[in-house]
Amino acid sequence: MPYNRCGSSGLKLPAISLGLWHNWGDVNNFENARSMTHRAFDLGITHFDLANNYGPPAGSAEANFGKIFKQGLLAYRDELIISTKAGWDMWPGPYGNFGSRKYMIASIDQSLKRMGLDYVDIFYHHRPDPETPLEETMGALDYIVRSGKALYVGISQYQPEETQRAAKILRQMGTPLLIHQPRYSMFDRWIENGLTDVLTEEGIGSIVFSPLAQGLLTNRYLDGIPSDSRVGGDGRFLKKSDITNGKLNTIRQLNNLAQDRGQTLAQMAIVWTLRNPVVNSALIGASKVSQIEDIVSGLENAYLSDEELQLIDRILE
Ligand code: NDP
Secondary structure (H helix, E strand, C coil), rough: CCCCECCCCCCCCEEEEEEECCCCCCCCCHHHHHHHHHHHHCCCCEEEECCCCCCCCCCCCCHHHHHHHHHHHHHHHHEEEEEEECCCCCCCCCCCCCCCHHHHHHHHHHHHHCCCCEEEEEEEEEECCCCCHHHHHHHHHHHHHCCCCCCEEEEEECCHHHHHHHHHHHHHHHHCEEEEEEEECCCCCCHHCCHHHHHHHHHEEEEEEEECHHHCCCCCCCCCCCCCCCCCCCCCCHHHHHCCHHHHHHHHHHHHHHHHCCCHHHHHHHHHHHHCCCCCCCEECCCCCHHHHHHHHHHHHHHCCCHHHHHHHHHCC
16 A cells, blocks of 8 residues: 655545445444444554544444444554544534534544543544634644644635635644645546645645545446445435446446456546645545455556556547
8 A cells, every 4th residue: 555645744645545434323333434444554554534424324434433443443543544524414403523623522522422532533524614714723723732632633615715814824823734635536626626736836735535436436337336336326426327228338438448457447446536736645445345455456557657647548538
């Protein structure tokens, strides 16, 4: 597993990180979640990404990860980077979402309790809050680091200009902004339009979520909708209606190109995100151990030629 420096910080992240948004909740098979966590770590995936609301029900992914950690990974705490976030709806009333100091600090305390941890490595503000002053949210992140509840802080889903402001406020407080977590894949290239410049200028690292477009950029849906897939199961975040004929046609062309390279489409989609020098880690999700193994072995062929990159651009046009 290659480990990439996160922006201009001292922290290195694995080229592949594992996210626990889906398949670690109480509704899922615990033994499968445990196997995926252990296999990932054995393959050099040292970074596990959570959020207060992952499940369902909300909070259960953290609780299940905590159980897996306590039973099998406790001895390796110093080899792990564990992150969590607050920002989306978590509990009822006006203090259970967005970016107030009240919410952020209560949420990290709850997350630490659920996971049975003394601290997380990275704590994120999960989405921008249009109403709370950015100074208040960043002040909460700064406090969380100073109180030892997190080692580093990050932001997610922030636009370029907001990112620049957040970085400035945090720098003035003496807590650098370690990392940005944006969505990025062949199907969603918005970060190339301004954000990557800001991250480079500010020395902020990045870890990109949904690099497989939630499973679309794989061979999963080439022959219909499998019942054990994200569309066939949960169906809330990736919907049947997202798989249009046009999209399927693009996926098939990309799949052919990946086969010509001797790769699966999932492997090619991941190395494509990592070709961007701003991307320090691709944050994948998985429902099976074999998917994690597939992605990690794809790193053996991470080089994409100019010709291949141009072909991909043409397919995506
Ligand atoms: P991906 O785009 O990597 O999608 C993961 C899905 O792709 C898997 O569940 C599986 O689908 C399929 N898949 C994975 N590997 C393979 C393979 N080798 N072959 C075939 N199919 C494969 O990422 P996610 O959307 O799951 O997001 C990843 C993480 O990013 C989350 O867990 C979370 O930590 C983070 N995230 C952060 C957000 C934020 O706002 N900051 C928002 C969303 C995610 P199937 O289940 O159908 O088998």
